[in-house]
Amino acid sequence: xxxxxxxxxxxxxxxKKSPRRIxxxxxxxxxxxxxxxxxxxxTFPEVLFRAAVAIQVxxxxxxxxxxxxxxxxxxxxxxxxxxxxAKAPWYFLGLQEMLHYFPPVVAGVLVPGLVVMALIxxxxxxxxxxxxxxxxxxxxxxxxxxxxIATALSVFLLFFKVYAALIPTLIMAGVMLxxxxxxxxxxxxxxxxxxxxxxxxxVMTWFLFELVVLTAIGTFFRGPGWSWVxxxxxx
Amino acid sequence: xxxxxxxxxxxxxxxxxxxxxxxxxxxTGSSTLKRALAIQQNVFLHLFSTKVRTRLLSFSATWxxxxxxxxxxxxxxxxxIPLMLYYHPxxxxxxxxxxxxxxxxxxxxxxxxxxxxxxxxxxxLVFAHMFKVFYRGAYRTPREFNWVIGVILLLMxxxxxxxxxxxxxxxxxxxxxxVGSNIASAVPLMGNKIHFLLLGGNxxxxxxxxxxxxxxxxxxxxxxxxxxxxxxxRIRKDGGLYSHSSEPAILRAKALTAETTAEEAQ
Numbered sequence: 336x337x338x339x340x341x342x343x344x345x346x347x348x349x350x351k352k353s354p355r356r357i358x359x360x361x362x363x364x365x366x367x368x369x370x371x372x373x374x375x376x377x378t379f380p381e382v383l384f385r386a387a388v389a390i391q392v393x394x395x396x397x398x399x400x401x402x403x404x405x406x407x408x409x410x411x412x413x414x415x416x417x418x419x420x421a422k423a424p425w426y427f428l429g430l431q432e433m434l435h436y437f438p439p440v441v442a443g444v445l446v447p448g449l450v451v452m453a454l455i456x457x458x459x460x461x462x463x464x465x466x467x468x469x470x471x472x473x474x475x476x477x478x479x480x481x482x483x484i485a486t487a488l489s490v491f492l493l494f495f496k497v498y499a500a501l502i503p504t505l506i507m508a509g510v511m512l513x514x515x516x517x518x519x520x521x522x523x524x525x526x527x528x529x530x531x532x533x534x535x536x537x538v539m540t541w542f543l544f545e546l547v548v549l550t551a552i553g554t555f556f557r558g559p560g561w562s563w564v565x566x567x568x569x570x
Numbered sequence: 571x572x573x574x575x576x577x578x579x580x581x582x583x584x585x586x587x588x589x590x591x592x593x594x595x596x597x598t599g600s601s602t603l604k605r606a607l608a609i610q611q612n613v614f615l616h617l618f619s620t621k622v623r624t625r626l627l628s629f630s631a632t633w634x635x636x637x638x639x640x641x642x643x644x645x646x647x648x649x650x651i652p653l654m655l656y657y658h659p660x661x662x663x664x665x666x667x668x669x670x671x672x673x674x675x676x677x678x679x680x681x682x683x684x685x686x687x688x689x690x691x692x693x694x695l696v697f698a699h700m701f702k703v704f705y706r707g708a709y710r711t712p713r714e715f716n717w718v719i720g721v722i723l724l725l726m727x728x729x730x731x732x733x734x735x736x737x738x739x740x741x742x743x744x745x746x747x748x749v750g751s752n753i754a755s756a757v758p759l760m761g762n763k764i765h766f767l768l769l770g771g772n773x774x775x776x777x778x779x780x781x782x783x784x785x786x787x788x789x790x791x792x793x794x795x796x797x798x799x800x801x802x803x804r805i806r807k808d809g810g811l812y813s814h815s816s817e818p819a820i821l822r823a824k825a826l827t828a829e830t831t832a833e834e835a836q
Contacts, residue, residue, distance in 0.1 A: 373816060374624040379608040379615070382622050389634040390641030397645060397691060401683035408672060411665045412744035414773065421745035424735050426693050426728060431749065439756030454721045457704070458714035466707060539704055 419559045428553025429546055435561050436497045450542070457535060466533040470515040478515055485511075499552050503544040511537055617802040619810050626811040635699035640798070642692035649685040650787070657737070659783035661776040664739035689731050696727045708812035716804040719797055726794045733786035736779060747782070748774050 376382065423431050433442035457463055470477055485508040492501040510529070514537075517526035558564030575583075584590060585598040596607035606620040625631065656675050657667045671678035700720060703709065709717035736747045754768055755761040770777030805811065814820060 373813075375621040376624045376627065377602065377605045378618050378620055378622055379605045382618075382627065383615075385627060386634075386637045389637050390644065393638050393641045393691075394645060397642075397684060397688050400687045401680055404683065404687070405672075405679065406683045406686035407742055408668060408738055409741040411662055412739045412741060412774075414744070414775075416741070418741055418745055421749050423746050423750045424732060425690070426697075426731070427750055430753070434753070439753055440758060443753035443756045444758070444761075451721065451725070454700075454724075455718050458709040458711070458717045464710055536705075539701070543701060 420557055420561050422553070422557070425550065425554050428557075429549035432499065432549045432553040432557070436495050436500075453538075460535075462533070463535040466535065468514075468519070468531045469511075469534050469537060471519070471530065474515070481511065481515070499549060500545055503548050504541070507537070507541045507544060617799060617806065619806045622810060623813055623816065626813055631813075632811065633698075633702055635695055635702050639692060639695040639699055642688045642695060643794070643798070645688045646685060646692065647791070649681050649688065650791075653681055653685055654787060659737070659780050661739055661779050664737060664779060668738040668740070689734060693727055693731050696724050700724060703812075706812060707814060710812070710817070713804070713808045713812060716801060716808060719801050719804065723794065723797050723801060726790060726797065730786060730790045730794065733782040733790065736774070736782045737786065739779060744774055747778070751778075 422428060430442065430447060433446060436442065437446075485504070488504055489501060489508070492498075492504060513526070514529035514532060517530040519527055519530055521527050521530060555566045556563055558568070582598060585594075591597060595611040596604060598604065609615045609618060609620045653671070656671055656678065658664060668682070671682050673679075675681075703717070703720065732747075732750060736743045751765060751768055751774065755765045757764055766772060768778070768781070769775070770781050
């Protein structure tokens with residue numbers, strides 16, 4: 336215990352010359368010091384060792400792939416001879432598939448620009464931080480908005496005959512409807528899971544679904560003149 | 571006392587030498603303090619926290635996707651530098667060099683294969699990492715800006731891969747870049763200017779090859795390293811790997827529930 340004098344604040348005390356902090360602690364408002372009881376481990380050497388092992392396993396796998404499969408190399412670049420189809424690298428084939436349906440300013444500039452913007456702003460929206468089940472609150476209004484957006488998007492995709500993007504959209508809309516009919520009290524664990532999914536989950540999963548489907552179509556199902564071919568038909 | 575020394579003791583002796591001590595600031599010993607110093611006192615390792623929550627080391631927590639992405643980046647640097655030694659960024663010499671790598675240079679084929687497959691792997695891993703982080707909700711406060719840096723790194727990875735795609739100067743490379751760069755022309759108002767700036771001409775040509783080479787081997791890797799350093803450093807500054815149940819808000823809610831239950835019990 337400190338000397339009782341330490342707690343007196345006289346009239347002639349000068350805070351500028353001898354600053355003192357006095358803390359009054361009452362039982363109910365005591366500052367809670369929460370010791371982090373969670374088990375922690377030293378980064379050196381344990382975590383670094385694990386990281387090194389993970390990278391080693393990856394390196395071994397890639398070395399095997401490099402030994403077994405040769406990187407493609409075609410003839411010398413020839414500006415006067417266009418191969419058909421001329422394909423971008425695989426990670427841009429989703430974009431190229433979109434370019435098949437929409438003008439370049441939409442598929443090549445607007446959509447990727449919006450996707451990047453949407454990714455950047457995710458953590459700055461409170462709705463994404465709180466992450467409550469989409470249909471748990473204000474159900475009727477949110478369902479109406481959902482019907483409106485899902486219908487508008489589907490009609491738009493149908494109008495431009497973008498079946499490749501329409502089918503994943505309809506599947507996602509179906510799952511979301513199931514989520515709307517579910518609640519945290521549902522009997523099946525899957526429906527409880529769906530009920531708790533927030534808006535950002537649905538948007539991101541729809542995006543992931545479209546990305547995978549469009550990229551796969553562009554990679555495996557597009558032949559001469561960007562026509563539909565089956566993978567086993569060959570070039 | 572045993573007369574023979576164990577290997578560990580030899581290592582300890584080595585780490586006691588003046589030369590070793592002059593290089594590594596952390597010194598010797600395996601106490602918790604020394605292990606913490608080994609991270610803290612190293613210019614590269616100090617980007618990381620000295621401690622990690624044990625639970626987050628499990629494979630299911632992160633799938634090690636960030637670590638593996640860094641691994642592919644290392645492989646790409648290690649294979650990219652030797653590839654540069656055999657490569658001239660001029661048309662059509664670039665194609666002949668690539669052919670030489672395939673058929674003349676010792677292990678050239680292996681180097682090129684490893685570089686290419688690792689590049690594809692890195693693009694895939696970066697996407698996977700992003701989705702995993704999203705579904706874990708690890709973009710939450712105070713990690714917002716690290717998520718933004720992650721998006722920048724995603725774009726950089728795509729650009730790195732895309733600029734490298736042109737370098738073999740074969741038909742595949744030429745037309746893939748032609749298709750991709752034509753999209754730049756679609757930008758309203760200044761599309762053609764951007765297209766020209768990117769390629770150094772109105773079509774993919776020798777200037778474009780040189781530009782893509784400089785971007786691929788110099789500008790983009792340096793920029794990526796810069797952002798990777800910030801990305802890692804921010805993980806530490808923002809409180810380590812994200813874990814939902816260790817969030818302050820969650821902990822507070824838990825403490826509150828515990829208090830209420832305790833009061834009810836009284």
